[in-house]
Amino acid sequence: MAGTRFAYVRSYEQPDPLLPNTFLVVRVDGHGFHRFSDTHGFEKPNDMRALELMNHAAKDVMEAYPDIVLAFGESDEFSFMLHKSCTLFNRRHSKILTSITSHFTSAYVFHWSAHFPNTRLEYPPSFDGRVVVYPTEREVKDYFAWRQADTHINNLYNTTFWALVHRGGLSTAEAHSRLKGTVSKNKHEILFSQFGINYNVLPAIYRKGSVLLRGETTTTPGAARDGQEGSAEGGMLLIKRVKYTP
Numbered sequence: 001m002a003g004t005r006f007a008y009v010r011s012y013e014q015p016d017p018l019l020p021n022t023f024l025v026v027r028v029d030g031h032g033f034h035r036f037s038d039t040h041g042f043e044k045p046n047d048m049r050a051l052e053l054m055n056h057a058a059k060d061v062m063e064a065y066p067d068i069v070l071a072f073g074e075s076d077e078f079s080f081m082l083h084k085s086c087t088l089f090n091r092r093h094s095k096i097l098t099s100i101t102s103h104f105t106s107a108y109v110f111h112w113s114a115h116f117p118n119t120r121l122e123y124p125p126s127f128d129g130r131v132v133v134y135p136t137e138r139e140v141k142d143y144f145a146w147r148q149a150d151t152h153i154n155n156l157y158n159t160t161f162w163a164l165v166h167r168g169g170l171s172t173a174e175a176h177s178r179l180k181g182t183v184s185k186n187k188h189e190i191l192f193s194q195f196g197i198n199y200n201v202l203p204a205i206y207r208k209g210s211v212l213l214r215g216e217t218t219t220t221p222g223a224a225r226d227g228q229e230g231s232a233e234g235g236m237l238l239i240k241r242v243k244y245t246p
């Protein structure tokens with residue numbers, strides 16, 4: 001193409017480098033997963049198969065991109081942190097974002113049948129993605145703390161909501177209004193006094209999300225459910241709490 005009269009169009013492609021020497025966080029999020037989870041019969045409020053499929057896709061992404069040192073997942077989202085000095089694709093924004101989002105999506109589809117052996121994939125799921133650039137460790141730690149706080153808030157709400165519906169016989173509208181204006185303590189009380197559920201002993205993967213760390217010490221992916229440590233191949237760590245050592 002070079003040298004033709006058409007070649008000038010190339011100059012319309014703009015460079016899009018991400019700021020050097022900053023932490024990069026790529027977050028992918030399932031597109032329309034409210035519908036997707038309904039169509040595919042995900043259990044409410046948490047479907048272990050779906051969470052493990054997300055973790056599996058994230059592990060594949062980490063194996064494909066060694067610059068990712070930490071990942072955190074909950075619900076239909078996963079955040080990947082690339083280290084500060086990463087030079088992947090010369091730090092081109094669109095290249096990094098689309099490659100990771102695309103790899104995650106195809107890995108999700110690729111491993112679908114291993115996690116949902118009896119559920120046909122009805123249509124192609126997709127994920128959106130964004131890159132956020134953080135200048136210091138403080139923002140990065142706060143970022144992951146924010147996502148984990150979100151996991152906790154959503155899970156406590158959803159667990160109480162579905163207990164009221166499934167076990168308390170309330171309609172979804174009634175459960176909504178029962179929970180309106182309640183704080184965390186009230187939800188713990190409803191769960192315990194009405195349904196005998198001690199929220200704090202529910203699987204950690206539901207309450208705190210999944211963490212994958214690149215490192216020597218590892219725990220088995222399933223261990224996040226009961227917080228036990230063990231060893232696994234692949235150099236991946238799944239723990240119940242965000243631990244980040246720069």
Ligand SMILES: Nc1nc2c(ncn2[C@@H]2O[C@H](COP(=O)(O)OP(=O)(O)OP(=O)(O)O)[C@@H](O)[C@H]2O)c(=O)[nH]1
Binds near residue numbers: 075
């Ligand atoms: N039943 C069930 N649903 C889940 C589970 N994990 C995620 N979901 C669904 O996925 C949704 C994720 O939230 P959002 O990302 O805000 O909703 P979304 O429909 O994907 O919308 P967009 O991300 O804006 O496209 C939840 O609201 C649930 O409906 C699960 O384990 N069980």
Ligand SMILES: [Mg+2]
Binds near residue numbers: 076
């Ligand atoms: Mg979503």
